[in-house]
Amino acid sequence: MTLIATSFILLAAAVQATNLRALTVPHECTINAIALLQIPGEAPLANEVEYGCDDGSGLFSPLHLDEIQQKSLQGLAANGQVHYGKSKINVHGATITTPSGKPISAEAKNKENAFNKFISAELDNIENALRRRTNSKASKRHFLLFRVTDSEGRVIDDSPDVMSDNVFGTNGDQINLKTQLAACSAGQYIVIPGARPPFDISDLQSARGVIDIELDISLHNSRADVRNAAISKAQEVMALKFNFSDTTSLTTYADHTLFSLENCYKDCGWAAYASIGGYYQGSYYSMAGIQMHEHGHNLGLPHSGGLDGLAYTDHTCSMGNPLYGDDLGQMCFNPAKLWQLQHFPHPWTVKRGWYNSTEDFFTVDTSSGSQVYEMIGIGEYRFQQESSRKAVALRIIVPGGRDQYIAFNSAKGANTQNVEADNLVTIVEWNTTSGYSPSSLKGYIAQGETFLLGHGLTVTAQCINTSLTPSVACVCVKESSQTCPSDCACTAPMHHK
Numbered sequence: 369m370t371l372i373a374t375s376f377i378l379l380a381a382a383v384q385a386t387n388l389r390a391l392t393v394p395h396e397c398t399i400n401a402i403a404l405l406q407i408p409g410e411a412p413l414a415n416e417v418e419y420g421c422d423d424g425s426g427l428f429s430p431l432h433l434d435e436i437q438q439k440s441l442q443g444l445a446a447n448g449q450v451h452y453g454k455s456k457i458n459v460h461g462a463t464i465t466t467p468s469g470k471p472i473s474a475e476a477k478n479k480e481n482a483f484n485k486f487i488s489a490e491l492d493n494i495e496n497a498l499r500r501r502t503n504s505k506a507s508k509r510h511f512l513l514f515r516v517t518d519s520e521g522r523v524i525d526d527s528p529d530v531m532s533d534n535v536f537g538t539n540g541d542q543i544n545l546k547t548q549l550a551a552c553s554a555g556q557y558i559v560i561p562g563a564r565p566p567f568d569i570s571d572l573q574s575a576r577g578v579i580d581i582e583l584d585i586s587l588h589n590s591r592a593d594v595r596n597a598a599i600s601k602a603q604e605v606m607a608l609k610f611n612f613s614d615t616t617s618l619t620t621y622a623d624h625t626l627f628s629l630e631n632c633y634k635d636c637g638w639a640a641y642a643s644i645g646g647y648y649q650g651s652y653y654s655m656a657g658i659q660m661h662e663h664g665h666n667l668g669l670p671h672s673g674g675l676d677g678l679a680y681t682d683h684t685c686s687m688g689n690p691l692y693g694d695d696l697g698q699m700c701f702n703p704a705k706l707w708q709l710q711h712f713p714h715p716w717t718v719k720r721g722w723y724n725s726t727e728d729f730f731t732v733d734t735s736s737g738s739q740v741y742e743m744i745g746i747g748e749y750r751f752q753q754e755s756s757r758k759a760v761a762l763r764i765i766v767p768g769g770r771d772q773y774i775a776f777n778s779a780k781g782a783n784t785q786n787v788e789a790d791n792l793v794t795i796v797e798w799n800t801t802s803g804y805s806p807s808s809l810k811g812y813i814a815q816g817e818t819f820l821l822g823h824g825l826t827v828t829a830q831c832i833n834t835s836l837t838p839s840v841a842c843v844c845v846k847e848s849s850q851t852c853p854s855d856c857a858c859t860a861p862m863h864h865k
Protein backbone atom coordinates (compact mmCIF):
# COMPACT_ATOMS: atom_id res chain seq x y z
CA MET A 369 0.00 0.00 0.00
CA THR A 370 1.29 3.38 -0.94
CA LEU A 371 1.55 5.66 2.03
CA ILE A 372 1.01 9.28 1.64
CA ALA A 373 1.05 12.37 3.67
CA THR A 374 1.14 16.01 3.21
CA SER A 375 1.55 18.70 5.66
CA PHE A 376 -0.14 21.38 7.45
CA ILE A 377 1.79 23.80 5.35
CA LEU A 378 0.51 22.19 2.19
CA LEU A 379 -2.91 23.49 3.01
CA ALA A 380 -1.63 26.98 2.49
CA ALA A 381 -0.25 25.87 -0.84
CA ALA A 382 -3.78 25.53 -2.07
CA VAL A 383 -4.34 29.21 -1.63
CA GLN A 384 -1.97 30.71 -4.11
CA ALA A 385 -3.31 33.90 -5.61
CA THR A 386 -4.79 32.26 -8.70
CA ASN A 387 -6.78 29.85 -6.60
CA LEU A 388 -8.12 32.22 -4.02
CA ARG A 389 -11.47 32.58 -5.68
CA ALA A 390 -11.96 28.88 -6.06
CA LEU A 391 -11.87 28.36 -2.33
CA THR A 392 -15.09 30.24 -1.82
CA VAL A 393 -17.07 27.78 -3.95
CA PRO A 394 -19.08 25.47 -1.73
CA HIS A 395 -18.34 21.75 -2.09
CA GLU A 396 -14.86 22.37 -3.37
CA CYS A 397 -12.09 21.23 -1.12
CA THR A 398 -8.47 20.19 -1.03
CA ILE A 399 -7.77 16.49 -1.23
CA ASN A 400 -5.47 15.30 1.48
CA ALA A 401 -3.98 12.09 2.71
CA ILE A 402 -2.53 10.96 5.98
CA ALA A 403 0.21 8.39 6.40
CA LEU A 404 0.11 6.30 9.55
CA LEU A 405 3.30 4.89 10.97
CA GLN A 406 2.79 1.36 12.20
CA ILE A 407 4.22 0.38 15.56
CA PRO A 408 6.77 -2.40 15.01
CA GLY A 409 5.51 -5.75 16.27
CA GLU A 410 1.87 -4.71 16.33
CA ALA A 411 -0.75 -6.00 13.94
CA PRO A 412 -0.62 -4.35 10.53
CA LEU A 413 -2.95 -1.39 10.24
CA ALA A 414 -6.18 -1.97 8.37
CA ASN A 415 -5.56 1.22 6.43
CA GLU A 416 -2.11 2.73 6.41
CA VAL A 417 -3.46 5.74 4.66
CA GLU A 418 -6.55 7.85 5.08
CA TYR A 419 -8.00 10.25 2.59
CA GLY A 420 -9.91 13.36 3.36
CA CYS A 421 -10.91 16.75 2.21
CA ASP A 422 -10.34 20.16 3.66
CA ASP A 423 -12.52 23.15 2.84
CA GLY A 424 -9.86 25.56 4.01
CA SER A 425 -10.80 25.52 7.67
CA GLY A 426 -7.99 23.09 8.40
CA LEU A 427 -10.46 20.41 9.44
CA PHE A 428 -10.38 17.05 7.80
CA SER A 429 -13.52 15.35 6.48
CA PRO A 430 -12.81 11.67 5.89
CA LEU A 431 -13.45 10.36 2.40
CA HIS A 432 -14.43 6.72 2.33
CA LEU A 433 -12.94 5.38 -0.87
CA ASP A 434 -13.35 1.81 -2.09
CA GLU A 435 -10.37 -0.10 -3.48
CA ILE A 436 -10.91 1.02 -7.08
CA GLN A 437 -11.29 4.62 -6.01
CA GLN A 438 -8.13 4.45 -3.93
CA LYS A 439 -6.18 2.95 -6.83
CA SER A 440 -7.49 5.66 -9.12
CA LEU A 441 -6.47 8.36 -6.68
CA GLN A 442 -3.04 6.80 -6.04
CA GLY A 443 -2.44 6.62 -9.79
CA LEU A 444 -3.33 10.27 -10.22
CA ALA A 445 -1.03 11.17 -7.34
CA ALA A 446 1.88 9.05 -8.60
CA ASN A 447 1.88 10.68 -12.03
CA GLY A 448 1.49 14.19 -10.68
CA GLN A 449 -2.09 14.87 -11.76
CA VAL A 450 -3.16 15.13 -8.14
CA HIS A 451 -1.10 16.72 -5.41
CA TYR A 452 -2.15 15.89 -1.91
CA GLY A 453 -2.75 18.99 0.10
CA LYS A 454 -2.87 21.07 -3.05
CA SER A 455 -5.30 19.75 -5.65
CA LYS A 456 -8.91 20.76 -5.44
CA ILE A 457 -11.68 18.28 -5.90
CA ASN A 458 -15.36 18.86 -6.29
CA VAL A 459 -17.75 16.88 -4.20
CA HIS A 460 -21.28 16.59 -5.50
CA GLY A 461 -23.16 13.84 -3.79
CA ALA A 462 -21.11 10.70 -4.27
CA THR A 463 -19.11 11.94 -7.24
CA ILE A 464 -15.76 13.61 -6.87
CA THR A 465 -13.88 15.16 -9.75
CA THR A 466 -10.44 16.65 -9.90
CA PRO A 467 -9.76 19.89 -11.81
CA SER A 468 -8.46 17.84 -14.73
CA GLY A 469 -11.87 16.23 -14.91
CA LYS A 470 -10.85 12.77 -13.73
CA PRO A 471 -13.60 11.34 -11.59
CA ILE A 472 -12.91 9.84 -8.20
CA SER A 473 -16.26 8.57 -7.19
CA ALA A 474 -16.73 8.36 -3.48
CA GLU A 475 -19.01 8.69 -0.55
CA ALA A 476 -17.97 11.72 1.41
CA LYS A 477 -19.15 11.26 4.96
CA ASN A 478 -19.89 14.24 7.17
CA LYS A 479 -19.47 16.45 4.18
CA GLU A 480 -22.40 18.67 5.09
CA ASN A 481 -20.60 20.07 8.11
CA ALA A 482 -17.23 20.75 6.69
CA PHE A 483 -17.80 21.36 3.01
CA ASN A 484 -20.50 23.95 3.34
CA LYS A 485 -18.49 26.38 5.38
CA PHE A 486 -18.01 29.71 3.77
CA ILE A 487 -14.47 30.71 4.40
CA SER A 488 -13.81 33.92 2.52
CA ALA A 489 -13.48 35.74 5.83
CA GLU A 490 -10.28 33.84 6.30
CA LEU A 491 -8.67 34.67 3.01
CA ASP A 492 -7.25 37.99 4.11
CA ASN A 493 -5.44 36.30 6.94
CA ILE A 494 -4.06 33.63 4.69
CA GLU A 495 -2.94 36.14 2.11
CA ASN A 496 -1.12 38.09 4.76
CA ALA A 497 0.55 34.97 6.00
CA LEU A 498 1.66 34.08 2.50
CA ARG A 499 3.05 37.54 1.92
CA ARG A 500 5.03 37.29 5.11
CA ARG A 501 6.33 33.88 4.17
CA THR A 502 7.46 35.07 0.75
CA ASN A 503 9.45 37.81 2.42
CA SER A 504 10.95 35.61 5.07
CA LYS A 505 14.00 33.42 4.72
CA ALA A 506 12.72 30.07 3.53
CA SER A 507 15.00 28.05 5.71
CA LYS A 508 13.60 29.35 9.01
CA ARG A 509 10.52 27.42 10.00
CA HIS A 510 8.38 28.13 13.03
CA PHE A 511 6.96 25.14 14.86
CA LEU A 512 4.24 24.87 17.50
CA LEU A 513 3.78 21.75 19.58
CA PHE A 514 0.29 21.39 21.08
CA ARG A 515 0.24 19.26 24.22
CA VAL A 516 -3.22 17.78 24.26
CA THR A 517 -5.30 17.03 27.37
CA ASP A 518 -8.58 15.29 26.61
CA SER A 519 -11.95 15.98 28.27
CA GLU A 520 -11.23 13.29 30.87
CA GLY A 521 -7.84 14.67 31.84
CA ARG A 522 -5.62 12.35 29.81
CA VAL A 523 -2.35 14.04 28.96
CA ILE A 524 1.12 12.81 28.21
CA ASP A 525 3.26 12.30 31.34
CA ASP A 526 6.12 14.50 30.21
CA SER A 527 6.07 18.09 31.39
CA PRO A 528 5.95 20.87 28.79
CA ASP A 529 9.61 21.62 29.54
CA VAL A 530 10.65 18.04 28.87
CA MET A 531 8.59 17.98 25.69
CA SER A 532 10.11 21.21 24.45
CA ASP A 533 13.54 19.75 25.08
CA ASN A 534 12.75 16.45 23.34
CA VAL A 535 11.50 18.11 20.17
CA PHE A 536 13.41 21.39 20.02
CA GLY A 537 16.41 20.70 22.24
CA THR A 538 15.65 23.70 24.43
CA ASN A 539 17.41 22.20 27.43
CA GLY A 540 20.33 20.27 26.07
CA ASP A 541 18.67 17.25 24.42
CA GLN A 542 21.25 15.98 21.94
CA ILE A 543 19.25 14.57 19.05
CA ASN A 544 15.84 15.90 18.13
CA LEU A 545 13.85 17.34 15.26
CA LYS A 546 15.71 20.63 15.32
CA THR A 547 19.22 19.20 15.49
CA GLN A 548 18.59 16.52 12.90
CA LEU A 549 16.88 18.76 10.34
CA ALA A 550 19.74 21.20 10.70
CA ALA A 551 22.29 18.41 10.36
CA CYS A 552 20.71 16.76 7.31
CA SER A 553 20.35 20.11 5.53
CA ALA A 554 23.88 21.23 6.43
CA GLY A 555 22.45 24.13 8.40
CA GLN A 556 19.98 25.31 5.78
CA TYR A 557 16.77 24.29 7.53
CA ILE A 558 16.30 25.92 10.89
CA VAL A 559 13.53 24.91 13.27
CA ILE A 560 12.38 27.75 15.51
CA PRO A 561 10.12 26.79 18.42
CA GLY A 562 7.18 29.17 18.66
CA ALA A 563 4.99 31.35 16.47
CA ARG A 564 6.41 33.51 13.73
CA PRO A 565 6.72 37.22 14.41
CA PRO A 566 4.81 39.34 15.15
CA PHE A 567 2.76 36.71 17.01
CA ASP A 568 3.98 36.73 20.57
CA ILE A 569 2.90 33.58 22.41
CA SER A 570 5.02 34.08 25.51
CA ASP A 571 2.01 34.18 27.85
CA LEU A 572 0.30 31.31 26.00
CA GLN A 573 3.07 28.76 25.92
CA SER A 574 3.76 26.41 28.82
CA ALA A 575 7.33 25.87 27.62
CA ARG A 576 9.22 27.20 24.64
CA GLY A 577 7.19 26.26 21.55
CA VAL A 578 4.69 24.19 23.57
CA ILE A 579 1.05 25.20 24.05
CA ASP A 580 -1.34 23.22 26.24
CA ILE A 581 -4.83 22.69 24.87
CA GLU A 582 -7.81 20.90 26.39
CA LEU A 583 -10.15 18.95 24.11
CA ASP A 584 -13.92 19.00 24.49
CA ILE A 585 -14.01 15.26 23.74
CA SER A 586 -12.23 12.17 25.00
CA LEU A 587 -9.43 10.32 23.21
CA HIS A 588 -11.84 7.39 22.95
CA ASN A 589 -13.36 9.01 19.88
CA SER A 590 -12.34 8.17 16.33
CA ARG A 591 -8.99 9.24 15.01
CA ALA A 592 -10.59 11.78 12.66
CA ASP A 593 -12.74 13.25 15.42
CA VAL A 594 -9.80 13.58 17.79
CA ARG A 595 -7.74 15.19 15.06
CA ASN A 596 -10.41 17.72 14.19
CA ALA A 597 -11.11 18.47 17.85
CA ALA A 598 -7.42 19.16 18.37
CA ILE A 599 -7.16 21.45 15.34
CA SER A 600 -10.34 23.32 16.33
CA LYS A 601 -9.14 23.83 19.86
CA ALA A 602 -5.71 24.98 18.73
CA GLN A 603 -7.33 27.44 16.31
CA GLU A 604 -9.65 28.64 19.05
CA VAL A 605 -6.83 29.24 21.53
CA MET A 606 -4.79 31.16 18.98
CA ALA A 607 -7.80 33.11 17.71
CA LEU A 608 -8.70 34.16 21.25
CA LYS A 609 -5.19 35.38 21.87
CA PHE A 610 -4.82 37.31 18.61
CA ASN A 611 -8.42 38.33 18.10
CA PHE A 612 -8.87 36.36 14.88
CA SER A 613 -11.73 34.18 13.77
CA ASP A 614 -11.90 30.63 15.15
CA THR A 615 -11.43 29.27 11.64
CA THR A 616 -8.20 31.13 11.03
CA SER A 617 -5.75 28.56 9.80
CA LEU A 618 -2.85 27.64 12.08
CA THR A 619 -0.54 28.44 9.15
CA THR A 620 -1.20 32.06 9.98
CA TYR A 621 0.84 31.69 13.15
CA ALA A 622 3.43 29.04 12.37
CA ASP A 623 4.77 26.94 9.52
CA HIS A 624 4.23 23.59 11.17
CA THR A 625 2.24 22.21 14.03
CA LEU A 626 2.67 19.04 16.03
CA PHE A 627 0.15 17.48 18.39
CA SER A 628 0.92 15.04 21.17
CA LEU A 629 -1.78 12.72 22.48
CA GLU A 630 -1.51 10.71 25.67
CA ASN A 631 -2.41 7.44 23.98
CA CYS A 632 -4.63 5.87 21.38
CA TYR A 633 -7.93 4.20 22.25
CA LYS A 634 -9.67 3.87 18.89
CA ASP A 635 -8.31 3.17 15.37
CA CYS A 636 -4.91 2.32 16.90
CA GLY A 637 -1.70 0.53 15.93
CA TRP A 638 0.05 3.72 14.88
CA ALA A 639 2.93 5.47 16.59
CA ALA A 640 2.54 8.74 14.76
CA TYR A 641 0.97 10.11 11.64
CA ALA A 642 1.34 13.16 9.47
CA SER A 643 -0.78 15.30 7.30
CA ILE A 644 -2.03 18.37 9.02
CA GLY A 645 0.94 18.57 11.31
CA GLY A 646 2.28 15.49 12.97
CA TYR A 647 0.31 13.58 15.58
CA TYR A 648 2.12 11.47 18.10
CA GLN A 649 0.85 9.19 20.80
CA GLY A 650 2.59 8.56 24.08
CA SER A 651 6.35 8.66 24.18
CA TYR A 652 6.70 8.36 20.40
CA TYR A 653 6.66 12.14 20.15
CA SER A 654 10.12 12.25 21.79
CA MET A 655 11.83 10.00 19.26
CA ALA A 656 13.96 11.95 16.84
CA GLY A 657 13.72 9.24 14.16
CA ILE A 658 9.95 9.42 14.22
CA GLN A 659 9.97 13.22 14.25
CA MET A 660 12.15 13.17 11.13
CA HIS A 661 9.97 10.60 9.42
CA GLU A 662 6.78 12.53 10.08
CA HIS A 663 8.30 15.84 9.15
CA GLY A 664 9.59 14.21 5.97
CA HIS A 665 5.93 13.63 5.06
CA ASN A 666 5.27 17.29 5.82
CA LEU A 667 7.98 18.09 3.29
CA GLY A 668 6.19 15.94 0.74
CA LEU A 669 8.45 12.90 0.95
CA PRO A 670 6.85 9.48 0.37
CA HIS A 671 7.97 6.26 2.04
CA SER A 672 11.12 4.35 1.24
CA GLY A 673 10.66 0.67 0.48
CA GLY A 674 13.43 -1.86 1.01
CA LEU A 675 15.06 -4.83 -0.66
CA ASP A 676 12.20 -7.08 0.45
CA GLY A 677 9.73 -4.98 -1.54
CA LEU A 678 7.80 -3.91 1.54
CA ALA A 679 6.55 -0.39 2.12
CA TYR A 680 9.05 1.04 4.54
CA THR A 681 12.01 -1.26 4.92
CA ASP A 682 14.70 0.97 3.41
CA HIS A 683 16.75 1.51 6.54
CA THR A 684 19.21 3.79 4.80
CA CYS A 685 16.55 6.49 4.89
CA SER A 686 14.39 8.18 7.52
CA MET A 687 11.39 7.57 5.28
CA GLY A 688 11.73 3.85 5.90
CA ASN A 689 10.56 2.61 9.28
CA PRO A 690 12.52 4.96 11.48
CA LEU A 691 14.70 4.49 14.50
CA TYR A 692 12.79 4.16 17.76
CA GLY A 693 14.37 5.86 20.75
CA ASP A 694 14.62 9.27 22.32
CA ASP A 695 18.09 9.99 21.05
CA LEU A 696 18.00 7.81 17.98
CA GLY A 697 17.54 9.53 14.69
CA GLN A 698 20.89 10.43 13.15
CA MET A 699 19.89 9.32 9.71
CA CYS A 700 19.06 11.42 6.67
CA PHE A 701 17.40 10.51 3.39
CA ASN A 702 18.18 8.26 0.43
CA PRO A 703 19.30 9.76 -2.91
CA ALA A 704 15.79 9.72 -4.41
CA LYS A 705 14.60 11.86 -1.52
CA LEU A 706 17.65 14.11 -1.72
CA TRP A 707 16.89 14.60 -5.40
CA GLN A 708 13.31 15.42 -4.57
CA LEU A 709 14.31 17.93 -1.87
CA GLN A 710 16.78 19.57 -4.23
CA HIS A 711 14.95 19.57 -7.53
CA PHE A 712 11.29 19.35 -6.62
CA PRO A 713 11.18 21.05 -3.25
CA HIS A 714 7.75 21.62 -1.95
CA PRO A 715 7.04 25.25 -2.79
CA TRP A 716 5.91 26.10 0.71
CA THR A 717 8.41 24.17 2.68
CA VAL A 718 11.77 24.33 0.98
CA LYS A 719 12.13 27.06 -1.57
CA ARG A 720 15.24 26.24 -3.50
CA GLY A 721 16.24 22.87 -2.22
CA TRP A 722 18.22 22.10 0.86
CA TYR A 723 21.63 21.93 -0.65
CA ASN A 724 23.66 24.86 -1.90
CA SER A 725 24.50 23.66 -5.30
CA THR A 726 22.67 21.62 -7.88
CA GLU A 727 26.21 20.94 -9.14
CA ASP A 728 26.34 18.27 -6.44
CA PHE A 729 23.51 16.40 -8.17
CA PHE A 730 24.35 14.72 -11.46
CA THR A 731 22.23 13.19 -14.17
CA VAL A 732 24.54 10.55 -15.59
CA ASP A 733 25.16 10.64 -19.33
CA THR A 734 27.42 7.88 -20.68
CA SER A 735 27.08 8.83 -24.36
CA SER A 736 30.65 10.08 -24.43
CA GLY A 737 32.14 7.36 -22.26
CA SER A 738 32.12 6.01 -18.73
CA GLN A 739 31.56 8.55 -15.96
CA VAL A 740 33.39 8.66 -12.64
CA TYR A 741 32.19 10.66 -9.66
CA GLU A 742 33.82 11.35 -6.35
CA MET A 743 31.01 11.20 -3.85
CA ILE A 744 30.46 12.17 -0.22
CA GLY A 745 27.67 11.12 2.10
CA ILE A 746 24.90 13.56 2.83
CA GLY A 747 25.67 13.39 6.55
CA GLU A 748 28.97 15.11 5.84
CA TYR A 749 27.70 17.67 3.36
CA ARG A 750 28.90 20.46 5.61
CA PHE A 751 32.47 19.49 4.67
CA GLN A 752 31.77 20.18 1.01
CA GLN A 753 34.48 22.47 -0.32
CA GLU A 754 34.01 25.00 -3.07
CA SER A 755 37.39 24.09 -4.60
CA SER A 756 36.73 20.35 -4.80
CA ARG A 757 33.01 19.68 -4.76
CA LYS A 758 31.90 16.06 -4.54
CA ALA A 759 28.66 14.55 -5.79
CA VAL A 760 25.90 13.65 -3.30
CA ALA A 761 23.39 12.00 -5.63
CA LEU A 762 23.46 10.57 -9.15
CA ARG A 763 20.44 9.97 -11.30
CA ILE A 764 20.18 7.48 -14.15
CA ILE A 765 17.21 8.31 -16.34
CA VAL A 766 15.19 5.25 -17.29
CA PRO A 767 12.77 6.34 -20.00
CA GLY A 768 9.13 5.57 -19.20
CA GLY A 769 10.07 3.80 -16.02
CA ARG A 770 11.60 4.17 -12.65
CA ASP A 771 14.79 6.20 -12.57
CA GLN A 772 17.75 4.93 -10.57
CA TYR A 773 19.57 6.99 -7.96
CA ILE A 774 22.99 6.38 -6.49
CA ALA A 775 24.52 7.67 -3.26
CA PHE A 776 27.47 7.00 -1.03
CA ASN A 777 25.77 5.99 2.20
CA SER A 778 28.49 7.19 4.53
CA ALA A 779 27.55 6.46 8.15
CA LYS A 780 29.08 9.61 9.53
CA GLY A 781 27.93 13.01 10.70
CA ALA A 782 24.18 13.44 10.44
CA ASN A 783 23.96 9.84 9.19
CA THR A 784 25.89 8.20 12.03
CA GLN A 785 23.01 6.01 13.24
CA ASN A 786 22.20 4.69 9.79
CA VAL A 787 21.43 0.96 10.18
CA GLU A 788 21.69 -0.50 6.69
CA ALA A 789 24.44 -0.52 4.07
CA ASP A 790 26.79 1.55 6.21
CA ASN A 791 29.56 3.11 4.10
CA LEU A 792 28.40 1.34 0.95
CA VAL A 793 27.23 2.73 -2.36
CA THR A 794 23.45 2.40 -2.56
CA ILE A 795 21.08 2.13 -5.51
CA VAL A 796 17.47 3.28 -5.17
CA GLU A 797 14.64 3.37 -7.70
CA TRP A 798 12.00 6.05 -7.91
CA ASN A 799 9.56 7.11 -10.57
CA THR A 800 10.74 10.70 -10.91
CA THR A 801 7.63 12.68 -11.37
CA SER A 802 6.25 15.63 -9.53
CA GLY A 803 3.86 13.12 -8.02
CA TYR A 804 3.87 11.06 -4.88
CA SER A 805 5.20 7.51 -5.04
CA PRO A 806 7.49 5.54 -2.75
CA SER A 807 11.09 4.75 -3.65
CA SER A 808 12.64 1.29 -3.40
CA LEU A 809 16.11 0.29 -2.40
CA LYS A 810 17.51 -2.06 -5.04
CA GLY A 811 20.97 -2.92 -3.76
CA TYR A 812 24.29 -1.77 -2.40
CA ILE A 813 27.90 -2.40 -3.25
CA ALA A 814 31.18 -2.38 -1.37
CA GLN A 815 34.57 -1.31 -2.72
CA GLY A 816 35.34 -3.26 -5.91
CA GLU A 817 31.77 -4.48 -6.42
CA THR A 818 29.53 -3.83 -9.41
CA PHE A 819 25.74 -3.55 -9.67
CA LEU A 820 23.77 -4.04 -12.87
CA LEU A 821 21.61 -0.98 -13.49
CA GLY A 822 18.79 -0.69 -16.02
CA HIS A 823 19.37 -1.12 -19.79
CA GLY A 824 22.94 -2.33 -19.85
CA LEU A 825 24.57 0.16 -17.51
CA THR A 826 26.62 -0.88 -14.52
CA VAL A 827 27.79 1.01 -11.47
CA THR A 828 31.05 0.11 -9.73
CA ALA A 829 32.28 1.31 -6.35
CA GLN A 830 35.92 1.76 -7.40
CA CYS A 831 37.11 2.72 -3.96
CA ILE A 832 35.72 3.82 -0.61
CA ASN A 833 37.80 5.63 1.99
CA THR A 834 36.25 6.14 5.42
CA SER A 835 39.42 7.37 7.08
CA LEU A 836 39.16 10.69 5.29
CA THR A 837 36.92 13.52 6.48
CA PRO A 838 34.62 13.59 4.73
CA SER A 839 34.61 9.91 3.77
CA VAL A 840 34.78 9.57 0.03
CA ALA A 841 33.82 7.04 -2.63
CA CYS A 842 34.66 6.88 -6.33
CA VAL A 843 31.77 5.60 -8.35
CA CYS A 844 31.93 4.68 -12.02
CA VAL A 845 28.87 4.29 -14.27
CA LYS A 846 29.38 2.78 -17.70
CA GLU A 847 27.88 0.95 -20.64
CA SER A 848 29.00 -2.65 -21.18
CA SER A 849 31.38 -1.73 -24.02
CA GLN A 850 33.09 0.98 -21.95
CA THR A 851 35.83 0.81 -19.34
CA CYS A 852 36.29 2.78 -16.14
CA PRO A 853 39.41 4.91 -15.76
CA SER A 854 41.55 3.78 -12.85
CA ASP A 855 42.89 7.09 -11.63
CA CYS A 856 40.26 7.71 -8.95
CA ALA A 857 41.94 6.42 -5.81
CA CYS A 858 39.94 7.92 -2.91
CA THR A 859 43.03 9.57 -1.56
CA ALA A 860 42.20 13.07 -2.70
CA PRO A 861 43.63 15.80 -0.50
CA MET A 862 40.96 16.74 2.00
CA HIS A 863 40.78 17.40 5.72
CA HIS A 864 42.21 14.43 7.53
CA LYS A 865 40.85 13.28 10.83
Ligand SMILES: *[C@@H]1O[C@H](CO)[C@@H](O)[C@H](O)[C@H]1NC(C)=O
Pocket residue numbers: 611
Ligand atom coordinates in the same frame (compact mmCIF):
# COMPACT_ATOMS: atom_id res chain seq x y z
C1 LIG B 1 -11.15 42.32 17.73
O1 LIG B 1 -11.61 42.33 16.38
C2 LIG B 1 -12.84 42.98 16.20
C3 LIG B 1 -13.32 42.78 14.76
O2 LIG B 1 -12.28 42.42 13.92
C4 LIG B 1 -12.70 44.46 16.58
O3 LIG B 1 -13.94 45.11 16.43
C5 LIG B 1 -12.22 44.55 18.02
O4 LIG B 1 -11.99 45.89 18.35
C6 LIG B 1 -10.97 43.72 18.23
N1 LIG B 1 -10.63 43.69 19.65
C7 LIG B 1 -9.41 43.90 20.09
C8 LIG B 1 -9.24 43.83 21.58
O5 LIG B 1 -8.46 44.17 19.35
Ligand SMILES: *[C@@H]1O[C@H](CO)[C@@H](O)[C@H](O)[C@H]1NC(C)=O
Pocket residue numbers: 554724749750751752
Ligand atom coordinates in the same frame (compact mmCIF):
# COMPACT_ATOMS: atom_id res chain seq x y z
C1 LIG C 1 26.32 27.02 1.61
O1 LIG C 1 26.22 28.41 1.39
C2 LIG C 1 26.37 29.20 2.55
C3 LIG C 1 26.11 30.64 2.23
O2 LIG C 1 26.44 30.94 0.90
C4 LIG C 1 27.78 28.98 3.09
O3 LIG C 1 27.95 29.73 4.28
C5 LIG C 1 27.96 27.50 3.39
O4 LIG C 1 29.29 27.26 3.80
C6 LIG C 1 27.67 26.65 2.17
N1 LIG C 1 27.70 25.26 2.55
C7 LIG C 1 28.12 24.29 1.75
C8 LIG C 1 28.12 22.94 2.34
O5 LIG C 1 28.50 24.46 0.60
Ligand SMILES: *[C@@H]1O[C@H](CO)[C@@H](O)[C@H](O)[C@H]1NC(C)=O
Pocket residue numbers: 446447448768769770799801
Ligand atom coordinates in the same frame (compact mmCIF):
# COMPACT_ATOMS: atom_id res chain seq x y z
C1 LIG D 1 6.02 6.21 -13.87
O1 LIG D 1 5.11 7.29 -13.89
C2 LIG D 1 4.51 7.52 -15.15
C3 LIG D 1 3.65 8.76 -15.04
O2 LIG D 1 4.42 9.88 -14.83
C4 LIG D 1 3.69 6.31 -15.53
O3 LIG D 1 3.12 6.51 -16.80
C5 LIG D 1 4.59 5.08 -15.58
O4 LIG D 1 3.82 3.94 -15.80
C6 LIG D 1 5.34 4.92 -14.25
N1 LIG D 1 6.31 3.86 -14.43
C7 LIG D 1 6.50 2.91 -13.54
C8 LIG D 1 7.52 1.88 -13.90
O5 LIG D 1 5.90 2.86 -12.47
Ligand SMILES: *[C@@H]1O[C@H](CO)[C@@H](O)[C@H](O)[C@H]1NC(C)=O
Pocket residue numbers: 831832833834835836857858859860
Ligand atom coordinates in the same frame (compact mmCIF):
# COMPACT_ATOMS: atom_id res chain seq x y z
C1 LIG E 1 42.53 6.85 2.43
O1 LIG E 1 43.22 8.06 2.20
C2 LIG E 1 44.45 8.14 2.91
C3 LIG E 1 45.00 9.54 2.71
O2 LIG E 1 45.15 9.86 1.36
C4 LIG E 1 45.38 7.06 2.39
O3 LIG E 1 46.60 7.10 3.11
C5 LIG E 1 44.71 5.70 2.57
O4 LIG E 1 45.51 4.70 1.99
C6 LIG E 1 43.37 5.69 1.92
N1 LIG E 1 42.68 4.47 2.23
C7 LIG E 1 42.01 3.79 1.31
C8 LIG E 1 41.32 2.55 1.78
O5 LIG E 1 41.94 4.14 0.13
